[in-house]
Amino acid sequence: MSVPNEQMVNGYQPTSNLPSPRRVGLIDVLWTVAMLVAAGIGYSQYSASMDYYATGTLFGAALGLGFLGWIWPATRWLTAVVAAVSLFALWRYNILGADGAVGRAALGEFQESTFLFKFLLSSQAATMWMVALFFLSIPTYFISTLARSEYGLKVGSALVWSGVAMGFIGFFSRWHESYLINPAYGHIPVSNLYEVFIVFAVVTALLYLFYEKHYNNRSLGGFVMLIVGVALGFLLWYQFTRDAEVIAPLVPALKSWWMKIHVPANFIGYGTFAIAAMVGVAYVIKDKMGGDGPNDRLPSLAVMDDIQYKAIALGFAFFTIATILGAMWAAEAWGGYWSWDPKETWALIVWLNYAAWLHMRLTKGWRGPVMAWWSIGGLVITSFAFLGVNMFLSGLHSYGEL
Amino acid sequence: MTSQAQSAPPRRRSLRSRLFTWLTSMNLAIALLSILAIASVIGTVLQQNQPFNDYLIEFGPFWFEVFHTLGLFDVYSVGWFVVILLFLLASTSACLIRNTPNFLRDIRSFRLNAQEKSLQAFAHSRQFDSQLPAEEIVQRSQGLFARLGYKARAKERDGETLIAARKGGLNRIGYILTHLGMVVILVGGLIDSKMYLKTLNTLGVVEVETRDLPVSQVPEESHLPPGVLAGFRGSVNIPESKWGDVAFIGLKDGYVVQNLPFKIEVNDFFVEFYDTGMPKSFNSNVTLTDKDSGETLTKTIRVNHPLKYQGYNIFQSSFGDGGSEIEFDAWQLAGKTGTRQALEGTVHEDRSFEFNGEKYTIEFTDFSLFNVNPTEGPDGSRENTNFGPSVTFRVRDAAGQAVEYENYFQPVDFDGTRYFLSGLTRTVGGQQQFLFIPADRNNSIETFMAFYAKLNDEEAIARIAAELIGQTRASADDEEMRSSAARSISNLVQVFVAAGFSGLSETVDETLAQRGLSGEAAKRGRESSFRVVQSVLMRAYMETLQEQGIEDFSQRDEKFFEDALDVMTVIPDYVSPIYVAPTGFTHIQSTGLEITRSPGMFWVYLGSLMLTMGIFMLFYIHYRRLWVLIKPAGSDHDDGTTHHRLVVAGTDARKNIDFDQAFAQFSNELQRQTESNEQKNTPSNPDNSGRPEQ
C-alpha cells in the first residue's frame, strides 16, 4: 500500500470524519444578543417595579435562553413562537386599560367576548390546548411505536412541541392576568398546586424532547407522556372539583424572589425523575419480554439504562440547587435554613435516595432491572414529597393544601 | 475505589486500619444514606415538639413512654439521630482522606508505564496494523489528541512508543468538592444545631424550665447569657409598646431563656390586607437598643424581610393578641334575666364572678379585629365578608368545666336580617355552633333581652295568659277555672323558656296522656296547647315592643319574633349563665418574633456552593484516558516497508455509553489517519474491565 507523497509532508492536516464539536457561531451570538436586547426592552418597560434580584433574574434568563439555543437550537423556535404569541396577547390585553389593572369581572368579560382569547390566548384556553395536545400525543406515540411508523412518531413529537408552546403561552398569559385582576395580586404562576402542575407538565415534556433529540429515538414518548397525562388528569380533576384555576393573591410567605427560582429548579428535578421512572418502566417491560432483539421497537436496554442515569444525574444536580435555594429562602422567611419541616425533610429523603442510586451505579457498577425498579421507586418517593406531603402532613409550607 | 479495597491483601491489619476501611466502604455509605432517609420520615409523620400532654392523650401512657424514650418527639436532635449524621460526616471525611491524595496524583499522571497486556485487557481496546513510519504515527496521533482536547505525552521504551493522553481531570476535583462540600455543610449544620445546648443540659449546666412563668421569675439555671451558644433559634412574643430582651428556646418539654445583648421594643404591629380580606403582609415596627452602647435602631420587619443585627437575625413569625381591653355587657340569662352589668376584661387575663352562689371565671383568650369568612353573594357567587371584631373567651364553672365562646361585636347581615353571633365550642377542638340572636331596629340586642326577660317574668306571663283567656271565653263566669287555666298556660310558657320547644312538646304530651287522651283528640289538644302558648308568646312580644316605644308592627318584627323563639329554644343548652355582649375594645396586639444566631450558616452556604459546583463537574466533565502503543512488527517481504502494530485503549471513569461512541470515533479516525488495518487477533480477555457490566 503506497502513500501519496503530499500526505507525507510535515504539518499534515487530514480531513476528519469526526463529528465537529459545536463551536459558537454567528447565529448563536446573534441569538444571545437578541435575547439580551429583548430583556433590555422588558427592563426599560418595567424597571420601576424591579429590584436587583428581579433585574438579575431577567438578564440571567436571557443569557440562559442564549445558552439553551446554542446547545439545543430547536428551542429558539419555541422561544420565538412563545414570545411572539405572548407579546401579542399582552398587547391585546393592554387594550383593556391604560395602566392594566381592570379587575376580575372586566377581565372575564373581555375573555368571554373576544374570540381569540376565549379559544386561544387566555391562560385557561391555552392551558386546555396544552392538555389536549399532550393527551393526544400519548396514543400517537404508542400506536406509532407499535406500528413502527416513523411519520407517526414525528407527529407525536410535533404534538408535544405544540403542547409545550401552548403551556408557556398560558403561563405568560396567566402571569399577566394576575396583574390585570389587581396589581397587588400579580405573581409568577408557580405559587400553588394548580400552577405547579402545569409547570411540571411543561418542564417534563420539554426535557423529554431533549432526550428524544439527544438519543435520536422517539419510541419512549408514549411512556413519558403517560406520566404527564396522569398529572394533567389530576389537574383537570382539581380544576373542575375545586375551582383551583382561580387566580388568588399570594400569602405573605410566598411573596419572595426566592420562589421564582426555587420552584422551577425543583421542577426540573421532578421532571427528570419522572422521565427516569417511565424509562425504567419501559426497561422492565422490555426486559421481561426477552430483552434486546434484532427488531426492537424500543431502544436497547443499554440506552434506556443510560437515559435513566442521565436524567437522574441532571435531576439530582437541579434538585440539589433547588433544595439549597429552598434553604436560603427559609433562612429569610422562617428564621432558619433548615427546620426539618415535612416538605423540607421529604426533599432530603428524595435527594438521599437518588444519591444512593448514583453511588450504587457508579461505584458498584449496578445496572439493569434493579436500577430500573429503583428509578420507579424513586418516583413514588418523589411523588410523595411533591403531593403526599401536602395532602397528609402539615407543616410550614403554606401552598398547595388539597 | 472499592476494587482497591477489595483487592487489598488479606493480611492482619490493625484495628485502626480496619475501622478506616469500614468507614470508607461504599456499603456503609449507602446504608447511612438509606438509614438517614428512613429515620427522617419519623419526624414528618409524627408532629414534632408538641406539648407532652398532647402526645399522652394521643398515644396513651404506654406508647408515650416508648416514643419518649426513643426521643421521637424531637427526633432530629435526639442523640441517635445526631450519631447517624456524625457517622455520615465521618464516613464522607474518611473517603475524602483516602481518595483525595490518590485523585490529585492521578490527575497529574499520564500513566506512561501502561503495559501492552493491560492495554489489551481494557474494555475499550483495539489493535491496528500500519505501514507508516513510527514518527509519523506518533505525530498524527498527537495531532488527533490535540484536536480532541486531550493532553498527551509520548515515551519511547525498548523500540516501542507509548502515547498517553488524558482530559477532564476537573471531574476528580468535582469528587473532592462534592464530598468536601457535604462535610462542610454537616459541620455548619452541627454548629447551629441544639447539640451543644443539649450537652449543657445533660451536664446539668442548664436546666429546662417547664412552668409558664414571667421571665423575671425563671430561675438563673435556665438562663443563658449571650454568647454561650454559638448558634440558637428562639422565639418571643412581645405586645405592642412593650419590650423584651430574651428569646425562648424550646427544649424537651419546656424551654430555656436566651438573654439577648439588646432590647427589642415593639412600636406597632400591623397587618396589610388584599381587597379579598386575605392578609397581604405582617409587619412589626421595632426599636432595638443595644445594652452596651445604647445605640438604637428602628425598622419594620416583615415576613421574608428580617432584621439583622450583629449576627442576630430577627424574623416576623407569628402574631397574637397582646392583651386587648374589652368592654362588655354581661346579660343575665338566668335569674334576673334582662339585667345587664357593664364590665371590662383583658385578653389573657381571667376575671371571676359569682352567680346564684356559684363561682365562675371568664378567661378572655383572644380578640380578633377582622373575621373574614367566605359567604355566598346575592347572585350565588363566592364572596368574602368581614364579620367585624370578635372576642374569644372561656366560661369555667366551679367544677373546672369550661365552654369556649366567640362573640361578635356587631350584628352580621344574613339575607337582610341582622344577628349577633355567638359561637360556642363545648370540647377542645370540637365543632363550633352558633347562636343567632336577632338585632332590633336600633341594631341592638336590647329588644331580644327585654323579650326574654318578659318571658321569664311569671307574673307578667300569667297576666297575659289571663287576658288571653278573658278575651276568648266571653262568659267570664268561672273565675277559678280561668285562673287555673291561666296558670297552666303560664306554666307551659315557663317550660318553653326552661327547656325549649322540645321540652314544651314533651310536657304537653305527658299532660295529655295523663288526661287519658289519645289519637285524634290528643292531636287536637296538642295543637291547641301550642297555639295558646304561641299566642301568649306573641302577646308578650307585642307588649315588649310597646314598652320599647314601637307601635307599627311590620313583617320584620314578625321575623324577629320567630328568630327570637329559635334562639330561646337553644338557650337552655348555652351553659353560661350570662351572655357577654361586647361593646368596645382597645386593640393591643403582640408580635411573635423568631430570633436566631447561626454562625454555621456561612459554612452551610459555602459547602452548598462546593457541593453544587462539584456535582456539575462530576456529571458533566468526563475524565478520560486514551493510549496508543506503537510497536514495530517486522517488514513486508515484497517492498521492505516496516509495519507497526498499534494498540489503542481508553477508559472513562464513568462507564456510560457515551464513551463507547467517543472511543469508536477516536479509534476509527486514528485508523484512517494512520492508514491502518484492524487486527482481529486481539487476545481474548476474560475480565474486560475488572467490574461487572450487566
Ligand code: HEM
Ligand atoms: C453525604 C452525601 C454524599 C453525597 C451527596 C455524594 C454525592 C456523590 C455524587 C453526586 C457522586 C457522583 C455520582 C456520579 O457521577 O454518578 C459521588 C460519587 C462518589 N462518592 Fe459520594 N456522596 C456522598 C457520600 C459519600 C460517602 C460517604 C462516600 C464514601 C464511602 C462516597 C464515595 C463516593 C465515591 C467513591 C464516588 C465515586 C467517585 C468517582 O469515582 O467518580 N460518597 N458522590
